[in-house]
Amino acid sequence: MSDFTPPQGLPSKGKPSRLVRLWTRLRTINMGRSAVITIPSLWLGIFFFIPFLVVFKISLSESAIAIPPYTAMFAWNPEDAYLTIKASFSNYLFLFQNDFYLDAYLSSIRIAAVSTFFTLIIGFPIAYMIARSKPTMRTLLLSLVILPFWTSFLLRVYAWIALLKKNGVINEFLMSSGLIDHPLIMLQTNFSVYLGIVYTYLPFMILPLYTTLEKMDITLLEASEDLGAKPYQTFFLVTLPLAVPGIVAGCLLVFIPAVGEFVIPSLLGGSNTLMIGRVLWDEFFLNRDWPMASAVAIVMLVLLVGPIMFMRSRSKREEV
Amino acid sequence: MSTSSILAQPKTIAVSSWREEGAKPFVQINQLTKNFGEFSAVNSVSLDIYKNELFCLLGGSGSGKSTLLRMLAGFEKPTSGQILIDGVDMANIQPWERPVNMMFQSYALFPHLTVEANVAFGLRREGLKSSDVKKRVVDMLDMVQMGHLAKRKPHMLSGGQRQRVALARSLVKRPKLLLLDEPLGALDKKLREETQFELINIQDELGVTFVVVTHDQEEAMTLATRIGVMDQGIIAQIAEPHQMYEYPNSRFVAEFIGNVNLFEGTVMGDERDSVTIHCPDSNSMIQANHGISCAPNQTVYVAIRPEKIRISREKPGTDINTSYGVISEVAYMGSQSIFKVRLTSGKEIRVTQPNFARDMGDRLTWEEAVYLSWDADSSVVLIS
Numbered sequence: 039m040s041d042f043t044p045p046q047g048l049p050s051k052g053k054p055s056r057l058v059r060l061w062t063r064l065r066t067i068n069m070g071r072s073a074v075i076t077i078p079s080l081w082l083g084i085f086f087f088i089p090f091l092v093v094f095k096i097s098l099s100e101s102a103i104a105i106p107p108y109t110a111m112f113a114w115n116p117e118d119a120y121l122t123i124k125a126s127f128s129n130y131l132f133l134f135q136n137d138f139y140l141d142a143y144l145s146s147i148r149i150a151a152v153s154t155f156f157t158l159i160i161g162f163p164i165a166y167m168i169a170r171s172k173p174t175m176r177t178l179l180l181s182l183v184i185l186p187f188w189t190s191f192l193l194r195v196y197a198w199i200a201l202l203k204k205n206g207v208i209n210e211f212l213m214s215s216g217l218i219d220h221p222l223i224m225l226q227t228n229f230s231v232y233l234g235i236v237y238t239y240l241p242f243m244i245l246p247l248y249t250t251l252e253k254m255d256i257t258l259l260e261a262s263e264d265l266g267a268k269p270y271q272t273f274f275l276v277t278l279p280l281a282v283p284g285i286v287a288g289c290l291l292v293f294i295p296a297v298g299e300f301v302i303p304s305l306l307g308g309s310n311t312l313m314i315g316r317v318l319w320d321e322f323f324l325n326r327d328w329p330m331a332s333a334v335a336i337v338m339l340v341l342l343v344g345p346i347m348f349m350r351s352r353s354k355r356e357e358v
Numbered sequence: 359m360s361t362s363s364i365l366a367q368p369k370t371i372a373v374s375s376w377r378e379e380g381a382k383p384f385v386q387i388n389q390l391t392k393n394f395g396e397f398s399a400v401n402s403v404s405l406d407i408y409k410n411e412l413f414c415l416l417g418g419s420g421s422g423k424s425t426l427l428r429m430l431a432g433f434e435k436p437t438s439g440q441i442l443i444d445g446v447d448m449a450n451i452q453p454w455e456r457p458v459n460m461m462f463q464s465y466a467l468f469p470h471l472t473v474e475a476n477v478a479f480g481l482r483r484e485g486l487k488s489s490d491v492k493k494r495v496v497d498m499l500d501m502v503q504m505g506h507l508a509k510r511k512p513h514m515l516s517g518g519q520r521q522r523v524a525l526a527r528s529l530v531k532r533p534k535l536l537l538l539d540e541p542l543g544a545l546d547k548k549l550r551e552e553t554q555f556e557l558i559n560i561q562d563e564l565g566v567t568f569v570v571v572t573h574d575q576e577e578a579m580t581l582a583t584r585i586g587v588m589d590q591g592i593i594a595q596i597a598e599p600h601q602m603y604e605y606p607n608s609r610f611v612a613e614f615i616g617n618v619n620l621f622e623g624t625v626m627g628d629e630r631d632s633v634t635i636h637c638p639d640s641n642s643m644i645q646a647n648h649g650i651s652c653a654p655n656q657t658v659y660v661a662i663r664p665e666k667i668r669i670s671r672e673k674p675g676t677d678i679n680t681s682y683g684v685i686s687e688v689a690y691m692g693s694q695s696i697f698k699v700r701l702t703s704g705k706e707i708r709v710t711q712p713n714f715a716r717d718m719g720d721r722l723t724w725e726e727a728v729y730l731s732w733d734a735d736s737s738v739v740l741i742s
Contacts, residue, residue, distance in 0.1 A: 260433055261466035263453040265480035265531065275479075279470045 090339070097332035098125040108329050129333035139317065139334065143341065146314040149228070149303075150296035153235035157243040157292050158285065160236065165247035165284075166277075169254075180248070183241050195234055195305050202230050202306070226308030234302040239295065243288040250284030251277075286349050294342055314338055384409040384567055385430070385535060390439030392425050399425040401591035402439070412561050412568040414578035416614075417588035423571045426588070427537050430569065431460045444534055454483075459533035463540040465524035467512040473499070473523050474508040480531040498530040499523075501560070518549050525557075529564065538570045542577060554580045575615050579603070587611050603663075608742045612661040619667070619707050620740075621660040625652050633739060635660055639705040641681045646737045659740040664708040666736035669697060669722065674731040681730045683707065685722060699728060 099108040113122040133139045168179045186194060201207045202224040209221040224230055258280070262272040300315030307313070314334065321331035383406035392400040400422040407413045415423040428434040430441060432453035441448040448456060459480070467476050474495055481491045499505045502522040512520055521541070528536055541557065542550045558581060561568050572578050578585050579599045587594045587602070587610075595602060595611045606612035609620060623637035623644060635644045635658060644660050652658055674680050686706065687698035690713075697709045707730060722728060 255464070255466065257462050257464055257466040258468060260431075260453070261460075261462055261468070262479070263433075264431055264458075264460045265527070266454045266483035267479075268454055271483065276468060 093332045094336055096328055097129055097336050098127065099329045100126050100128070101327045101329050106328065107326050126329075129330050130337070132330070133333055133337060139314075139337075142312045142314045142317045143338070145312040146297050146299075147341070149231060149235070149311075149313060150293050150299070153232050153239070153296050154243075154289050154293045156232065156236045157240055158289060161240055161243035161247055161288065162281075162285075164240075165244045165251055168244070168248050169251035176252075180245075183244050183248075186241065191238065192301065194238070195302060198230070198234055198237070198306060199225060202233075225306065226311075228307070228311055230306040231303050231311050231313075234306045235292075235296050235299060238302065239292040242291040242295075246287035246291065247281065247284040250281050250287075254280050286352070290346060290349055293345070297342060298338060381408060383407060384411075384444060385569070386440075386442040387426075388440040388442075390426070390429065390441065391437045392422075392429060392434060393437045398591050400429070400436075403588075403591075403593055405586060405593060405596065407567065407569060409567055410561075410565055412558065412570065412581055412583045414582035414585045415569065415571045415588055416573070416575060416578040416585050418573060418614075420590075421588040422591040423573075423588045424539060427460075427539055427569065427571045430535070431458055431537055432456050457534040458537060459528040459531055459535075460537040460539065461524050461528040461541055463543055465512075465520045467520060467523055467527070469512055471511070472508065473504060473510050473512070473515070476512070476523060477527045477530050480527065484531070494530055498526045502526045518545055518553070521545060521553065525560070529560070529566065532564075533566065536566050536568050538568060540572055541570060543572075543574075550577070551580075557581060579615075587614060589614075605738060606661065606740070609659055609661070609740055612738070612740065617664050617708055617710075619662045619664065621662075621705075623658060623660060625654050625656045625658055628652060628654060632734060633658075635739070639701060639703045641702060642677050642679065644737065645678045645734045646739050647734045652739070652741065656741075661738045661740055662732055662736060664696070664710040665694075665712075667707070667709045667730050667732045669699070669709050669711060669728050669730055671722070671726070671728060673729050676731070679732050679734060679737075681707070682728065683730070685724055685726045685728055688722065688724060697722065697728075699730060 095111055096108055099111055101107060102109045109124065109126075111124055113124065114120075115122070164183070168176055168183070171179060199206070203209075204221045204223070204225070206225070208224070209218075212218045213221065254277070258276055259272055262276045263269070267275060298315045298318075299313060300319055303311045303313040303316055304319070307316075318331055318334050318338075321327050321334060325331075385405075385407040387403055387405040387407075390400055390403045390405075391398065403422075403426060415426060417423040425434060429436050430443075430448075432448065432451065436449075443457060468479065471479065477495045477498055478491050481494060486494075496505065496508075499508055502525055504519060504522050504526060507515065507519060512523065515523065525541070528538075538557075542553055545553060554577065557568075570578070570581055572581075582599055584596060584598050585602050586596045589610055594614075595607045597605070602611065603615055606615065606618075612618045612620070621635075621637040621639050621644060623635040623640075625633060626636045626643065627634040632645055632647045633652065635646065637644055637660065646660060668674075681701055683699040683701040685697055686700045687696075689696040692713070694710050694712050697711070699707045699709060701707060709730065
């Protein structure tokens with residue numbers, strides 16, 4: 039780039055200025071490549087990072103009866119030219135001092151973790167079976183897994199109410215067959231929340247598991263058997279370790295949305311089902327305490343980024 | 359492909375048990391059949407393999423050789439028939455219980471385990487003490503010269519190194535029978551030749567019986583004590599390599615192993631140790647010394663190897679076993695030259711001549727008229 043002449047109007051000194059250097063770099067970057075990187079970056083910036091900053095800003099203000107319902111962060115006094123920045127951490131303080139929120143977080147994580155575990159237990163055999171079936175069958179079975187997505191998620195959760203309620207389909211059947219005398223209380227319990235989450239998120243577990251299991255070399259299983267491993271040993275020593283990337287991906291895809299789940303606990307859960315998604319909803323729409331709700335959301339985000347980072351670093355280590 | 363390596367002397371081991379009368383075979387395969395739906399991959403194969411043998415199953419793709427190997431390992435259940443290994447019927451013995459190990463064509467090394475752990479995998483399943491496992495793994499890796507890479511994962515190894523690890527892993531359990539599925543297929547030519555001899559040495563050293571599946575006839579010739587040529591699910595011929603080359607029992611085997619010139623002809627005269635055959639393609643009667651039973655007027659095929667034909671400008675002294683034509687192609691291969699001679703009937707005959715001297719003076723060249731001749735001993739008469 040020795041023949042480079044700076045564009046007119048740019049300062050030209052003995053040492054190329056920062057602007058000139060930037061211009062040089064921009065010229066050398068392949069346009070197509072930068073476009074490919076720029077578009078998703080812009081997307082993330084506009085739809086993730088900026089909203090995140092807005093929510094973070096709101097979380098540092100105080101609730102007020104106004105439109106919008108929180109105090110302003112910046113106050114500009116034209117008389118003495120003072121810019122006052124008011125950042126209140128009282129919401130966070132309140133959040134950490136109050137057991138209610140802590141319980142809600144812990145309970146959400148527990149419910150999400152237990153549901154993720156059951157999704158894995160149920161999803162693995164299904165994914166394994168699909169991956170080992172005939173190629174012609176696979177397409178059919180996979181489309182069966184995806185089929186529920188053709189119906190509204192809300193509708194499917196409502197359908198569970200009809201199945202689980204006191205005089206619902208399941209109870210009616212069990213009563214008429216004489217297996218039980220009194221209807222089982224299934225709706226508005228933690229059980230129905232687990233059921234709803236496992237049911238809803240099962241495809242998100244099956245699909246990544248299927249992808250890893252499907253591309254697994256079957257001769258590896260034969261090699262294991264040939265070396266004297268019984269089928270269960272082959273499963274734990276070969277199949278499972280090789281499926282780890284799929285297990286990690288599936289667990290993240292289920293765990294993360296399950297922690298913040300709002301619809302399932304509010305439709306299927308009872309009053310004692312405490313989940314952070316519901317707390318968030320209540321803060322926003324019942325209490326109209328936007329700053330508090332924002333603080334709850336920010337803390338949840340931090341809590342979720344933690345496990346993702348952990349899993350990522352783990353899977354990176356596995357590869358080496 | 360050089361003829362010289364095909365003719366390489368087969369390994370002579372002290373005891374050639376398959377030549378002994380009444381020797382007890384180590385592996386007995388009786389009337390073994392495997393059908394996949396309508397298709398018969400292995401069709402009523404019977405085969406005996408003896409201890410310390412290096413038996414090669416040779417065949418093209420779809421010949422059933424791999425299916426046969428997989429039945430020995432226990433990955434495929436025979437449709438009918440019986441496999442006995444060391445006198446034990448394998449019918450209800452699962453792969454993990456068989457005294458057999460296999461080296462896979464793809465090597466099938468566990469990608470999540472180190473070289474060391476891959477080799478130790480089989481020993482750990484036997485419930486050996488960990489100090490014993492360690493010792494045997496170290497010994498085995500040293501034997502295949504992979505000791506310095508014990509901590510690597512398979513994806514950090516070259517093809518040749520992976521092949522060594524796979525071999526170590528299949529040998530470390532000291533199986534009675536080692537099955538090798540195209541063991542050298544993924545290696546380049548030079549490495550393959552080196553490894554062939556290494557395999558023979560290892561086999562000699564450990565006294566394990568090897569069954570090797572290959573589609574490469576050169577590989578089979580170099581490695582095997584005996585070869586079984588398979589075609590469409592049946593065994594076409596079982597013989598020692600030089601026997602297979604010099605005395606093929608059918609046109610298929612003659613053409614599959616090396617190059618051959620085939621003449622179709624009719625039996626004119628059948629004497630005690632020679633037969634006279636009239637071949638329309640050849641310019642003379644063909645006389646072959648042999649002992650096949652054939653009747654006059656029967657259609658037979660005469661097979662003559664390219665290196666057993668003499669080529670000259672001068673007319674040979676005799677009229678029998680001679681022919682003449684025009685050189686249509688010449689290929690100088692360094693150690694030898696290949697000529698294609700078009701006979702007056704239009705049939706092309708392949709002739710190879712060693713290049714004895716550096717300067718052979720007046721070389722035979724394109725479009726020259728030449729005479730071909732061969733000995734009555736050199737041709738093989740085939741019925742099928």
